[in-house]
Amino acid sequence: MSHYKIKLGKCRTIFFDLEFYVPETSRLEKGFSYNPWDKACKLIGGSFLIANPDKDIQLRDELVRKRIKSVWCWECDSEKALVQQIYDLLEQALVIVHRAHDGKLSPVLCGIGITTSDVLILCDLFRRYQILDNAGVFAFMNKFRVIDLSQLAIGMFNSNVDFLYPKVKNDILIKYQHGTKFSSGTSVWGLYEEKNHALIQERVTDEIMSTHHCYKAIIEDIRRYRSLDVAEKKRQKLKLKQEAL
Helix, strand or coil: CCCCCCCHHHCCEEEEEEEEECCHHHCCCCCCCCCCCCCCCEEEEEEEEEECCCCCCCCCHHHHHHCEEEEEHHHCCCHHHHHHHHHHHHHHHHHHHHHHHCCCCCCEEEECCHHHCHHHHHHHHHHHCCCCCHHHHHHHHCCCEEEEHHHHHHHHCCCCCCCCCCCCHHHHHHHHCCCCCCCCCCHHHHHHHCCCHHHHHHHHHHHHHHHHHHHHHHHHHHHHHHHHHHHHHHHHHHHHHHHHC
16 A cells, blocks of 8 residues: 555544344344344344544544434334445445545445444345345445455454464453443344333444444554564564674
8 A cells, every 4th residue: 555645534444333123033043143134133223333544443432322323113214225225325435435536546344243234234135135236236236345354453462272263342341341241132122112212222333433442452452463573583683693793
């Protein structure tokens, strides 16, 4: 990217989390039960923090919370309308970034575990509701980049085996936001059946806040590890010089 200037104020990191409802007939004993092609399943909605990295990453929590945008099925006429709203949010961020960088830089989708769930689900929902055709879905989503904290955080944990595996959300929270723990996403099914919309909204907003907090903490760890690496290289270089005397 050295051949052009990154305009940090025109970059966008999109922290997001989606919630789903799975009826009892579609629930699996193990694994991820929601399927975007199962008409009995439902996209409840989600929350989005479309962050300007020049201004929003280091904001106080109360200001970050105010910048979170949410879209919900109970506020839409149909699931297609809900999916369209999500598409519009992503497209708006895409336009800002592409216009400022002549299409050479992408908005970043960020979350925990989103590469194996939320991102794939959005692709299929765009197809299912014909927001875009198959070729259009590929072209649109290929204009984004993804930072999944479940993968990024791997290097922040000790490991004595030659096997890397994405970290689960609660492991990341224990390390970076001790005392915070979220119940399984399946708990939302009961809340939805009870029409406890307020608690669903609160939960998803809190998840966005936690993802934002962990993102900042991982950045700090990366900088600290890089500083230690530089210091170690200087120490080794000095040691070699002293041994050569």
